[in-house]
Amino acid sequence: MPTVRRFSRCCLLALAVLALPAPAALAQVPGVTGDTILIGSFGPLTGPNYLFGKLVMNGVEVVYNEVNKQGGVNGRKLVLVREDDRCDPATAIAAVKKLIFQDQVFMINGGGCSNAAIAARPEIEQAKVPWVVFAAVADEVTLPTSPYIFSTALAASLESYAQLDFALSHGAKKVAIVSQRDAWGRSRYGPLQEAFKKKGIAPVADEEMPADANDGTAQVLRVRQAGADAVIMLLYPKAAAIFVRDAQKVGFKPILIGQTALSDPLAFREQVGVPGALDRFFTVNQMRYTPDDPQVEKWRTLVQQYFPGDRLSVYNLFGIGSAQVVVEVLKRAGRDLTREKVRDELARLTGFETTVHPGPVTCTETDHQCHKTPAWIQLVGDKIQLVAVTPVQR
Amino acid sequence: MLAYLIVSGLTTGSLYALMAIGLVVVYKATRVVNFAHGELFMVGGFLAYTLHVLVRIPYGPALVAAVAATLLLGLVTERLAYRPLIRAPAISLVLAAVGFSYVLRGTAREIWGGRGDYIPFPPLVGAEPIAVGDVVIVPQQLVVLAGALVCMALFGAFFSWTRAGKILQATAENPRAARLVGIRVERVYAFTWGVGAAAAGAAAALMAPLTLIYPDVGAVLLVKAFAAAVLGGLESLPGAVLGGFAIGLVENLAGGYLHTSLQDVSAFVVIMLVLVAHPSGLLGAARVRRI
Numbered sequence: 001m002p003t004v005r006r007f008s009r010c011c012l013l014a015l016a017v018l019a020l021p022a023p024a025a026l027a028q029v030p031g032v033t034g035d036t037i038l039i040g041s042f043g044p045l046t047g048p049n050y051l052f053g054k055l056v057m058n059g060v061e062v063v064y065n066e067v068n069k070q071g072g073v074n075g076r077k078l079v080l081v082r083e084d085d086r087c088d089p090a091t092a093i094a095a096v097k098k099l100i101f102q103d104q105v106f107m108i109n110g111g112g113c114s115n116a117a118i119a120a121r122p123e124i125e126q127a128k129v130p131w132v133v134f135a136a137v138a139d140e141v142t143l144p145t146s147p148y149i150f151s152t153a154l155a156a157s158l159e160s161y162a163q164l165d166f167a168l169s170h171g172a173k174k175v176a177i178v179s180q181r182d183a184w185g186r187s188r189y190g191p192l193q194e195a196f197k198k199k200g201i202a203p204v205a206d207e208e209m210p211a212d213a214n215d216g217t218a219q220v221l222r223v224r225q226a227g228a229d230a231v232i233m234l235l236y237p238k239a240a241a242i243f244v245r246d247a248q249k250v251g252f253k254p255i256l257i258g259q260t261a262l263s264d265p266l267a268f269r270e271q272v273g274v275p276g277a278l279d280r281f282f283t284v285n286q287m288r289y290t291p292d293d294p295q296v297e298k299w300r301t302l303v304q305q306y307f308p309g310d311r312l313s314v315y316n317l318f319g320i321g322s323a324q325v326v327v328e329v330l331k332r333a334g335r336d337l338t339r340e341k342v343r344d345e346l347a348r349l350t351g352f353e354t355t356v357h358p359g360p361v362t363c364t365e366t367d368h369q370c371h372k373t374p375a376w377i378q379l380v381g382d383k384i385q386l387v388a389v390t391p392v393q394r
Numbered sequence: 395m396l397a398y399l400i401v402s403g404l405t406t407g408s409l410y411a412l413m414a415i416g417l418v419v420v421y422k423a424t425r426v427v428n429f430a431h432g433e434l435f436m437v438g439g440f441l442a443y444t445l446h447v448l449v450r451i452p453y454g455p456a457l458v459a460a461v462a463a464t465l466l467l468g469l470v471t472e473r474l475a476y477r478p479l480i481r482a483p484a485i486s487l488v489l490a491a492v493g494f495s496y497v498l499r500g501t502a503r504e505i506w507g508g509r510g511d512y513i514p515f516p517p518l519v520g521a522e523p524i525a526v527g528d529v530v531i532v533p534q535q536l537v538v539l540a541g542a543l544v545c546m547a548l549f550g551a552f553f554s555w556t557r558a559g560k561i562l563q564a565t566a567e568n569p570r571a572a573r574l575v576g577i578r579v580e581r582v583y584a585f586t587w588g589v590g591a592a593a594a595g596a597a598a599a600l601m602a603p604l605t606l607i608y609p610d611v612g613a614v615l616l617v618k619a620f621a622a623a624v625l626g627g628l629e630s631l632p633g634a635v636l637g638g639f640a641i642g643l644v645e646n647l648a649g650g651y652l653h654t655s656l657q658d659v660s661a662f663v664v665i666m667l668v669l670v671a672h673p674s675g676l677l678g679a680a681r682v683r684r685i
Contacts, residue, residue: 047503181655208655212614214605217402218649218657221395238512238606249523249532250398271606273514 031106032337037076037330039064040099042092042120043112043135045084051315052112056135057082058310059319060109060326062302067327074335078327081105087112089119096120100127107131107342109326114138114156115183125149130342132329134322135315137260138187142368148339150346152322152354152361154286155369156184157191159259162284162374162392163232164195167257170282172230176205176223176254178243179234185211188234188259191394204228209243211236216246223252230255237262241271248277258283263314264290265379278379282387285375287317288358290384296356317356324354325361325370358389399650400643405535407642408542409601413619414626414634415549416593422566422629423586426484429491430471431594431619432612433498438464438595439607440506443515453518457541457599461592468591472584480583495612502609515602538600545596546635552589553631562586618661625665627678636676640664 031038041060043053057080064078072078081103083095092113099105100123107130111117117136124131125146133141133151137159142151167175175196179189196202205226207219220243223231231247231254233240240262247253256278262268263285269278289296291312299320300312310316329349333341349370351360359373376387413435420428428434441463445456475494479486506513519533553559565572565582573579597615598607605611622641626633641661648660668676 208653208657210658212611214601214615215402215406215646217399218646219654221398221650222654225395238608241512241514241606249534251523271512271514273516 029338030104035076036079038079038081038105040081040105040108041110042083042085042095043110044087047086049087049113052135055313055315056112056319058307059316060323062306063320063323065306073327073330085116087116089116092116092120093123096123100129109134109322111136117141130339132322132326135318145366145368148343150363150368150370152325152371154371154374156187158372158392159284160188160192161195161394163257167230170255172255174204174228175230176226176228177203177232178207178209178219180211180239181208182211185234209235209239211239213239213242216243219243220246220250220252228254232257237268237271244272244277245274248274253280256281260284260286265384269379282376282378285377287314287356288375321354321356328352399646401535403643403646404639405539407639408539409597410618410622410641411635411638412542412545412593412597413615414622414638415631416590417619417623418631418634420586420590424583426487429488430495432616433495434464434467434591435594435598435615436502436612437467437498438598439602440502442599442602443513443607460599461595464595465588465592468588469584472587499609507609512606512608514606518603538604541600621665625668625675627675630677633675633677
């Protein structure tokens with residue numbers, strides 16, 4: 001009799017276990033448990049480009065931590081897994097492989113450097129893991145459109161179009177280009193040429209300057225000789241600082257138009273080091289606010305709280321905005337989470353306002369470059385002022 | 395435009411020349427190209443920045459202190475990366491120097507890298523250019539050019555007129571003979587690395603006000619300095635100076651009159667042509683083998 005009773009109990013227990021459908025379903029979704037969602041991130045955590053990885057991820061983590069404090073997304077806490085790609089394509093491939101196959105993350109919120117992100121793209125695409133790019137801006141990261149890849153960073157091509165629009169809207173008649181022709185520079189230079197063609201005009205001077213140039217004399221003299229009244233700079237801060245400094249030396253003062261690599265005018269002014277050199281300098285900010293804006297006080301405090309010693313930077317803001325998009329689509333995808341649901345929610349995210357983007361974040365089935373509203377800023381005295389927020393189209 | 399391009403080219407060229415002097419000094423004595431030379435330059439720049447900008451020591455003493463400190467660092471390089479491998483194949487020495495350069499770069503990133511990507515150095519004189527007729531002269535460039543020329547003259551005087559300089563030259567010419575006459579060759583090698591590093595430190599302290607300092611700045615300048623040294627003959631100090639000026643001028647004139655896309659490549663095209671016509675470089679002694 002006791003044996004029969006024990007057998008009956010075992011059968012009942014087995015039936016009860018079989019009657020629970022949730023764990024069986026969840027086990028099929030990588031990175032999702034009953035109370036957590038594993039989200040992977042990759043970008044440079046070390047080396048000279050750590051700003052595009054470590055700081056952006058710090059911003060992401062601040063948002064996830066705050067969401068977790070409120071109970072998480074649909075009852076699940078968000079757990080961020082970081083991988084260092086050092087901006088190196090080969091390392092980035094290894095990093096995403098580890099995230100997808102070893103850590104088994106549910107989705108990815110990362111990609112700091114364009115070259116590394118481009119290299120990582122096929123792995124992510126093949127594994128059908130939703131990926132929200134947070135900082136890499138080269139068009140090749142998001143084009144051709146892949147069902148699982150979306151970006152909250154302003155694409156390089158859109159910035160180039162915006163630069164020319166800005167020059168012309170400020171009355172420039174003779175626009176020159178000074179560009180570095182590495183992968184980063186070419187990802188902007190090509191679209192800028194297209195933008196010129198579409199407007200039916202040509203640059204009056206088209207000069208090259210290496211990213212590590214120590215002298216911009218030749219470039220400055222050629223652009224001045226061409227009579228340019230606006231110069232579009234597709235340059236990293238160092239080369240741009242040398243160009244602006246050398247232009248100032250010979251008294252050449254056109255409208256200087258920067259892009260997101262120069263989105264910290266205070267730091268840029270310090271690098272240029274010549275008073276008044278930035279009086280006619282305008283640049284793109286991917287975010288509506290600069291780190292010292294009172295509007296981002298909450299984030300400033302939280303970044304310092306979670307990462308003592310860090311000062312809020314624009315790179316933190318990239319991560320904050322991107323993480324808010326991730327949280328929103330996870331919410332919309334509901335408790336019964338699948339990668340396909342997240343993909344579909346991303347593809348119909350329309351007019352979503354983060355607390356940091358200059359305009360609404362909008363993705364469609366065919367357009368996964370979801371950030372299309374650059375903010376234009378200028379340094380006035382010691383204050384960075386918002387000059388314009390202008391949606392841009394190719 | 396021509397005058398301005400020439401002044402600018404000579405200024406940049408003088409700094410390439412100073413760096414090339416350091417490379418040549420070490421190569422002449424040890425037959426090793428010091429691939430950590432660019433990083434010694436970088437450390438020199440950061441030291442000048444620390445002393446002048448952060449500690450607020452006047453520029454002159456800061457330059458001297460930075461040069462002295464890089465001299466010491468050169469001695470350390472020799473002790474750590476060269477002396478233990480003195481009898482090893484040349485490739486081991488090259489790899490040791492490359493490894494040491496990474497150590498220096500990483501250390502600099504830890505110490506100074508957190509302050510931002512690129513660190514500016516304040517101008518030494520007023521930024522306003524002076525117009526002399528049609529020619530615009532930038533005082534900053536003239537000061538740097540003059541400083542570089544003074545440094546070169548001091549190095550020249552050291553090698554020609556001082557006992558230590560002559561010992562260095564003698565050891566470089568024939569280490570075995572130098573040993574036979576009682577010169578402590580190992581000590582001379584160490585000093586050679588120190589002097590080479592000091593040249594890089596001087597170049598960095600002078601170049602800092604014209605550019606920005608960052609942990610990777612040395613890599614690019616090493617290529618230019620090496621090119622200058624090769625152009626000059628690799629074993630000739632006057633050749634290194636000539637090579638440096640030539641590269642600075644060619645870069646600027648090609649950039650100004652042909653196109654800026656040719657700026658970087660032009661110097662190397664000239665080097666190639668010179669080496670095809672004169673394989674030992676502009677002032678290098680032709681190697682003659684008697685049969």
